[in-house]
Amino acid sequence: MTVELDRLTIRYGDHLAVADVSVRFDPGAVGLLGRNGAGKSSILKALLGLVKPSSGRMRILELPEDADAATVRSQVGYMPERDAHLPQASGFEMVSLLGMLSGMPRRDAWRRAHEVLYLVGLEEQRYRPVSGYSAGMRQKAKLAAALVHDPKVLFLDEPTNGLDPTGREDMLRLVRQLCRELGKSVVLSTHILQDVEAVCDGVVVMEKGRVVASGPLHELTRATERRVAFSVEPSNLELRSVLSPRWKLRNDGPGRYTVWLLDDEPTQPLFAAILQAGGFVTGFVPQRRSLEEVFLHAVQRDADLGGADHAPMSGTGAAQPLGAEVGSPTRNPAGGQP
Amino acid sequence: MFRSKWGVALFCACLLPLVVRTFVLMIRFGVVNFGASPRRNLLTQSQAFAQWDPLRADFYVEMVMATWPGLLVLVFVTSFVSAGAVARDRATNALELYWTRGISPWGYLLAKWVGSLLLLSLLTCVGPLVLWGFACLMAEDWSLCAETALFVVPMLSGLLLATAAWTAICVLLSALSQAPNQAIVGWCMLVVGSTAVGAVLSRVFHDPSIRTWLSIWDAGGVVARYMAGVTARGPIESAALFFGGVLLVLLLLVRRRLALSEAIG
Numbered sequence: 001m002t003v004e005l006d007r008l009t010i011r012y013g014d015h016l017a018v019a020d021v022s023v024r025f026d027p028g029a030v031g032l033l034g035r036n037g038a039g040k041s042s043i044l045k046a047l048l049g050l051v052k053p054s055s056g057r058m059r060i061l062e063l064p065e066d067a068d069a070a071t072v073r074s075q076v077g078y079m080p081e082r083d084a085h086l087p088q089a090s091g092f093e094m095v096s097l098l099g100m101l102s103g104m105p106r107r108d109a110w111r112r113a114h115e116v117l118y119l120v121g122l123e124e125q126r127y128r129p130v131s132g133y134s135a136g137m138r139q140k141a142k143l144a145a146a147l148v149h150d151p152k153v154l155f156l157d158e159p160t161n162g163l164d165p166t167g168r169e170d171m172l173r174l175v176r177q178l179c180r181e182l183g184k185s186v187v188l189s190t191h192i193l194q195d196v197e198a199v200c201d202g203v204v205v206m207e208k209g210r211v212v213a214s215g216p217l218h219e220l221t222r223a224t225e226r227r228v229a230f231s232v233e234p235s236n237l238e239l240r241s242v243l244s245p246r247w248k249l250r251n252d253g254p255g256r257y258t259v260w261l262l263d264d265e266p267t268q269p270l271f272a273a274i275l276q277a278g279g280f281v282t283g284f285v286p287q288r289r290s291l292e293e294v295f296l297h298a299v300q301r302d303a304d305l306g307g308a309d310h311a312p313m314s315g316t317g318a319a320q321p322l323g324a325e326v327g328s329p330t331r332n333p334a335g336g337q338p
Numbered sequence: 339m340f341r342s343k344w345g346v347a348l349f350c351a352c353l354l355p356l357v358v359r360t361f362v363l364m365i366r367f368g369v370v371n372f373g374a375s376p377r378r379n380l381l382t383q384s385q386a387f388a389q390w391d392p393l394r395a396d397f398y399v400e401m402v403m404a405t406w407p408g409l410l411v412l413v414f415v416t417s418f419v420s421a422g423a424v425a426r427d428r429a430t431n432a433l434e435l436y437w438t439r440g441i442s443p444w445g446y447l448l449a450k451w452v453g454s455l456l457l458l459s460l461l462t463c464v465g466p467l468v469l470w471g472f473a474c475l476m477a478e479d480w481s482l483c484a485e486t487a488l489f490v491v492p493m494l495s496g497l498l499l500a501t502a503a504w505t506a507i508c509v510l511l512s513a514l515s516q517a518p519n520q521a522i523v524g525w526c527m528l529v530v531g532s533t534a535v536g537a538v539l540s541r542v543f544h545d546p547s548i549r550t551w552l553s554i555w556d557a558g559g560v561v562a563r564y565m566a567g568v569t570a571r572g573p574i575e576s577a578a579l580f581f582g583g584v585l586l587v588l589l590l591l592v593r594r595r596l597a598l599s600e601a602i603g
Contacts, residue, residue, distance in 0.1 A: 048438050050437060050438070070440045073438060073439060073440060074440070078438040080431065080434045080435070080438070082431045082434065083430075083431060084430065084431035084432060084434050084435050085430050085431075085432065085435075086427070086430065086432045086435070087426045087427065087429075087430050087432065088341060094435075098435060098439060101436065101439035101440060101441055102439050102440060103440055131430075145435060
């Protein structure tokens with residue numbers, strides 16, 4: 001277990017930012033997904049001890065619930081969403097100072113700063129002022145600062161914010177490397193679905209301060225209805241007239257189709273009908289749902305329920321109360337232990 | 339301050355009063371001798387030269403507390419060092435980086451204040467101490483050292499107290515500001531403006547003590563002069579109350595401003 005939230009509620013005055021959230025993050029990379037204002041950053045800030053929850057309990061790693069904020073922060077690295085750097089400091093100065101503020105002896109902090117700056121690819125620019133860095137380099141410097149004290153868990157708040165496609169791919173590669181090669185557990189807070197799909201084993205979808213879906217990514221994206229993409233030869237074969245009208249068919253291009261089958265319906269009639277029409281199947285791929293579909297479905301369902309129900313979504317393992325483990329340790333070479 | 343050439347240049351410029359008074363000491367003790375020229379007589383027999391007596395505490399205190407150039411030194415150095423200290427960190431979101439480490443907002447503020455105090459003290463406390471050391475070494479015997487040693491410790495304590503109050507107000511003002519420039523302009527206006535208003539009103543009402551109720555600069559001067567045993571322009575009580583009131587108000591405002599959730603957005 002990396003993080004466990006039990007009926008966590010956070011209020012800012014009259015505004016309810018996080019409402020009665022119970023969820024558990026397993027080791028590995030877990031995406032905390034939601035629109036702006038969904039409550040993602042509030043949860044991270046509460047975990048870091050920057051915001052006091054109105055009610056509920058939180059646990060990080062195996063630390064006791066009443067562990068003080070300093071102990072928690074020694075185990076956790078945080079990369080803030082906003083651009084943040086120390087004025088006039090070089091990359092090396094910034095990272096080593098933040099290491100010292102985390103309780104590291106000066107020499108260890110210096111050595112470690114060199115290591116993490118090398119890891120994130122800033123070894124050539126480490127003595128340049130951070131204020132002169134590009135957006136991608138600044139994001140990397142923030143990641144290095146989050147890593148300097150060798151935390152077991154990393155909270156990354158919108159790590160690809162403001163990056164161009166190359167910079168974004170670089171950052172995601174780094175996050176993957178941290179999880180899979182260095183055995184860090186990562187909580188990736190973002191509203192970019194592709195980032196979660198590219199990096200994470202599990203996902204928690206938040207909407208209006210509540211968890212509306214959560215679970216391992218491969219389970220969430222498993223299709224709840226049978227959908228098959230296939231291609232046929234000849235490509236000009238007219239299929240609509242020969243296929244059963246109970247099958248919903250979509251033409252995706254010359255000779256390419258997607259068909260929605262009924263539950264438990266065998267695919268043999270489909271093949272037979274195509275053969276009968278004088279064609280043959282050259283490709284056949286059962287489809288998975290995209291994370292975007294999962295997200296939109298979860299949000300829509302939450303809206304349909306009036307935003308007050310925490311019932312699990314059918315087939316998604318969503319909104320499971322405490323005990324719903326998110327993320328899969330199978331992709332963590334360290335056996336799930338950071 | 340010492341990271342940029344402008345900062346080093348400014349610090350060197352602020353050492354000019356020390357250099358000038360050291361030169362006066364050298365003339366007085368004959369280390370520098372112009373001979374029997376009329377120019378020397380003009381200088382040594384002037385009233386200003388007579389007042390610059392290394393046996394008196396005001397020789398050292400006034401090096402810092404004379405409105406010219408002391409006020410300029412205070413404004414320049416604090417603007418460069420203290421006024422932007424917290425506001426600069428807020429503008430670059432460095433506060434978020436600090437507070438997710440093992441440092442508390444009040445610990446951070448204390449560190450900023452101590453850093454500013456140490457730097458400004460190089461000019462306001464170490465400067466007079468060095469001047470006194472030069473005087474002792476240049477004198478013919480140790481009598482000057484023996485005669486003046488009694489007022490040195492209270493004098494330095496007074497200067498340190500005034501410097502501490504100034505830097506605390508400046509750092510707290512910086513913590514209230516959103517941007518470094520806002521903090522610097524606000525601080526300069528507060529120091530120079532309050533000094534000007536105090537000077538005008540004290541002339542209008544023919545009461546010099548009004549300054550200590552209105553001016554940050556003059557209140558510091560009263561504290562330092564009182565501690566050093568030099569005639570002050572106003573009562574120490576009013577200066578203490580003024581500093582206490584200003585610091586209390588600023589602390590209450592900063593407490594709200596530095597509330598964690600608010601400060602990190």
